[in-house]
Amino acid sequence: MSRAQGPISGEKGAVRRIRLAFGVAMLGAVGFAVTYSLGGNTQLLGISLGIAFAGLAYGLAAWGRRLLPTGGYVEEMPELSAPPRRRDLLAEAMNGPESPLGRRGLMGMLMLGVGSIGVALLFPLRSLLSFRKPDPVTILRHTAWEPGVRLVTPEGTPVRLTDVGPETIQIVVPEGHTRDGDAPAFLVRLDPERLRRQPAAGRAGDVVAYSLLCTHAGCPVALYEQTTARMLCPCHQSAFDLNRDAAPIAGPAARALPGLPIEVDADGFLRARGDFTSPPGAGFWSYP
Template sequence: MTTTDPRPGSTGGADEPGQLHGGPDDDYSPEQLAAMDRTELDRLGARLDGVEILHVEPVAPIGSALDKKNTRLVTLWFALAGLLSLAFVVVFLGSGWFLPSWEWRIESGTWQSLYTPLLGATMGGALIAVGVALVLYVKKLLPHETAVQDKHDGSHFDRVTTGATLMGGLDNSGLPRRKLLVGVLGVMSLAFGAMLVSLLGGFIKNPNKGNPLGTTPWAEGVRLLRDDGTPIRPGDQQPGSLATVFPAVEGGDRAYDAAVMLIRLRPEQIESLVPAAGREDFGVGDYVAYSKVCTHAGCPVSLYEQETSRILCPCHQSQFDVTQGARPVFGPATRSLPQLPISVDEEGYFVARGDFPEPIGPSFWNIGRLN
């Protein structure tokens, strides 16, 4: 006589070979599995999937004083992450609009800004706070157990029992009963998401207008200023020297593509000077001006060897011959440094005759040829 026993862990009526014989999916029909509650499915899956509990470390009972203390600690870190995320959004979108720009000029004439450090501090703090909160949640609120399990075969039985196990784990974590933590976690998630999405606001806040990669603040009649804001005229430099100058326009000394090297050549350099074609009148007497942005990777070209007439990039060792139109003679750069056309105004100060005739630095990799 064949007996059937539909209880969890039994053969489910599969004492003899047949339609319900040959494994969990054969032992239990979808209807039988659907009729079981989550606890039965969890136990059944653990038994038949070969789960062996090696160690169980107890945690504080839900509602106890220790559990409440741990919950408040985790909630605090999630709340901190939310506040820092909101602070990032405010700083990122509000700077220069309803918040100050946090910029000031120091004695050397350069500008200092708190904008970027504030963005880094708020986003970095939010990420750290989320990480700390997750670690504390796992260590102090989740049940700890060490178990081993046989490899799953991906059957319908495995899918059903695994889902029950996951939901059982959620219940065991006590998260559904920690209303304050769930609320703070939801608000933090919204703030954290807003922080990430706000980065797209940069396209609205700082839209590319005109031709930003092909133009600079230099224009006809714009004076050349030293880093201390004073204009410069012929005779202010010694032969063989280099001075870094900026355009006399608002924000000109902060534009990444506006820095220019004003070089006064020595007499022997003038004798060997071979200007680039079409740029014979770009200089003034023994003065020439070239962009300070390397055409290889955009690094600042700041070294000048007057004995060899070479301008050097300290980052990747590109070298440019100032007597040959700043043509690259060594290193990875393949394009000459753009030359700024200059002249002298009525008061005797250096001014630009216009913008650079070509884009600055590596903005366009396919323009220009080795001169």
């Protein structure tokens, strides 16, 4: 009796392990989809996808090793046309309850595992679709500066017109977007009589605002030469003449620093009147 039950018991155990492996594959696929939906941590995405494929691979390998016929066989060349009785027996063997393809619902579990992985892999397609959000080019062309947005320091302190000193610059960012990499700007006081070109973005009294990002490679142009009213980029030595509307006068930069239109509100705080006059940062893509 034990000899007869041994293979059957082993087969049942193999079926349970295979079903468990396909279940693990489904859980890994669900984990991948959930992780992507919550923000897409790359480590968790890789782990969950690895678990899904590992479960699927183990299940298929165990299925082929433990449930399908194995070993070497020698068979005479079959007849060109099998007898009807033989065809019926073959169809019954392949479609019956003990078929290696449909045994104990394994085919259904396999399809669920493969299908769940396929559905999970569709989730990243969301990154390629806008879903009513601006397309990437539109996002690059515009920043968080909008009419009425208050100018604040990187620490979040609102800036008044009187806070801008005569010999240095004041770095500012849009309120509520202090960490946006494309939004930093600087304020500086210029002598209106020395201006050779009026700022395209206008000015608030003798204070003007420009993007802090160099138009060559996007480095901060935080070196101000007050005597010549020039901004210098320490990365590749580009120089911009603020008296000529921040036009490039040296170095590899070929485009002027974008201006930021500003105004003073009723409480004396500086606010933006709109976005930069042109996209900020490196000029490696087309501009309108």
